Amino acid sequence: MTDGRPDVAVVGSGPNGLAAAITMARAGLAVELHEAAPEVGGGLRSAALFRPDVRHDLCSTAHPMARASRFLREFDLAARGVDLLVPELSYAHPLPGGRAGLAYRSLRRTCAELGPDGRRWRALMEPLLPHSRGLVDLMLSGQRSLPADPVAALLLAARLPTVGTPLARHQFAGEQAPALLAGVAAHAVGRLPSPTGAAVALLLGHLAHGTGWPLVRGGSDRIARAMAADLTAHGGRITTGRRVADLRELRGARAVLLDLGPTEFLRVAGALLPERYRRALRAFRYGPGAAKVDFLVSAPIPWADPRVGRAGTVHLGGTQREVFRQETRVARGLPGGRPFVLVVDPAVTDPGRAAGGARPVWAYAHVPNGDPTDPAELVTASIERYAPGFADTVIARQARSAAALERYNPNYVGGDISAGALTLRQSVLRPVPRWDPYRTALPGVYLCSAATPPGPGVHGMCGYLAARSALRREFGLRRAPSLSP
Known part of the structure; x- marks a missing residue:
């Protein structure tokens, strides 16, 4: 951390945002994670909706990738x-x-x-x-x-x-x-x-x-809690209840990773993006x-x-x-x-x-x-x-x-929980055609949401792969950090 500013800022605390933040923190970098909701988790939230002794999973509930990714x-x-x-x-x-x-x-x-x-x-x-x-x-x-x-x-x-x-x-x-x-x-x-x-x-x-x-015994939010605990154990800081309105609020971080879909990315960074890249983001199709x-x-x-x-x-x-x-x-x-x-x-x-x-x-x-x-x-x-x-x-x-x-959840445009139509083209070229799908047109800014490969699911791989890309390009770190407890 330099002058109180983090090395890395992450926006969004779904499983991919948490995975990105954990990967960067475990590489020894100072990480701040920003979440608009009162609690972390994104699609991994649970709550007592009707009775305090019965908890409901608000988004995802069965997790085929939890033991596989x-x-x-x-x-x-x-x-x-x-x-x-x-x-x-x-x-x-x-x-x-x-x-x-x-x-x-x-x-x-x-x-x-x-x-x-x-x-x-x-x-x-x-x-x-x-x-x-x-x-x-x-x-x-x-x-x-x-x-x-x-x-x-x-x-x-x-x-x-x-x-x-x-x-x-x-x-x-x-x-x-x-x-x-x-x-x-x-x-x-x-x-x-x-x-x-x-x-x-x-x-x-x-x-x-x-x-x-x-x-997950007790509810899907147990996954998010475990990930958040690991992040803070490695020096990461989490701010909830604050929605980032403009990417310039994060100025000073050497790398910014956004667990946001194209529509939300345009909201926070549209004025900063080249017109050609903005057009490509607007062409992204939702399912x-x-x-x-x-x-x-x-x-x-x-x-x-x-x-x-x-x-x-x-x-x-x-x-x-x-x-x-x-x-x-x-x-x-x-x-x-x-x-x-x-x-x-x-x-x-x-x-x-x-x-x-x-x-x-x-x-x-x-x-x-x-x-x-x-x-x-x-x-x-x-x-x-x-x-x-x-x-x-x-x-x-x-x-x-x-x-x-x-x-x-603004990432679910029109209720699209897949963060983009899973057409043959968009399964690979999401959100726009680029060799590194996580890098954006802005220096040091990366997308790590399910709108990037490999797409939707509770697996953390979009965040992990985006973090690996940022570690290589922004910090010269090519070796993946250990993720084990």
Whole structure:
């Protein structure tokens, strides 16, 4: 620190902002982190919405990357007291008529319950598992270098056409297996089938049979707390409740890392940016929105197929055909239809989340960007379709439309929790085409949000990779600092 000024200023304390700040602080630099909200966390916040003894995850709740991403592997959440609970049944996909597709942590059990399609499911997923780390590191990279595990890249490339093109409609004989894949592909929040949806389906799908889809005991904010604690332990300073209005407020820091999307970056730095770069940022496309409903319920969700009640995550959208049609419709900005809905009953995996005869239920619906519609009735009806009697268990509920979600977090433009449409082009060239996607047109200023590669998810890699770039270019430090406890 020079004259009381930090070496590094970080704006935004989502998982990427925290990862960037930690990486810089562990390299021996003086770091200040600025957060507009009253508490750190971004998408890793939890709160008692209805009762003080029942906590709800306000944004993300299931974390497939928490045990898989390079940053969080090295950071070692478990060693810091963050208990990642892995459900036996990673995810489920109910279908009309009381049937369901079930993706267990056990690949063998999954294949056995898929009947004749089990053999094809095994052929799709099993070869990926021995190369899981290579596949994760490839997809959660800056995507500007050769893969460390070429076999993982080849396995992924060989599967993309059969999962991400119209061929996906002809890979299985029954309905459960294609619905399972479609539900995971829908995490890409865009038109389906597509190459990006296929890549997401293969990444998350194979992790369901590997490291699993864990939830955090006690709530997602435990991850943010552990990261903030590490930052302060290494000399970092955190300021909350202050929104940076102008980048010039941070003048004096040798490097500035922004956990902001293009729209927010233009807000704080627009006047300083070259016109050509401003045009490129304005051309960045946002994807569909998410509409959120938090429920307080009196009993576990009464799924028509009781096995679904053991799943950590549940996808609601009907058959593969229905999911593909609805996600494509939403990506085109068209309202109507039955939305794709993700549901988590955290107490299934973490019984401690239930208290006094009440438990939280978390649900997101995919809707057109900026949709102002209150989603409460729509989401309740979607769950009721596959769990008759659910509405009778609801004690209280709180809803946020896609438009309201942006007000909660300005990075979620129009409710886009992916921080930008996951098109094939924008999966790599986000937010603008540059060899170093983290450097901006301003000297010493870097973007580290999910609008940079590798994109959305609680993995910390956008922040980590942006910090590595800044360490090399601004401080001449090429060796990555240790992240271990």
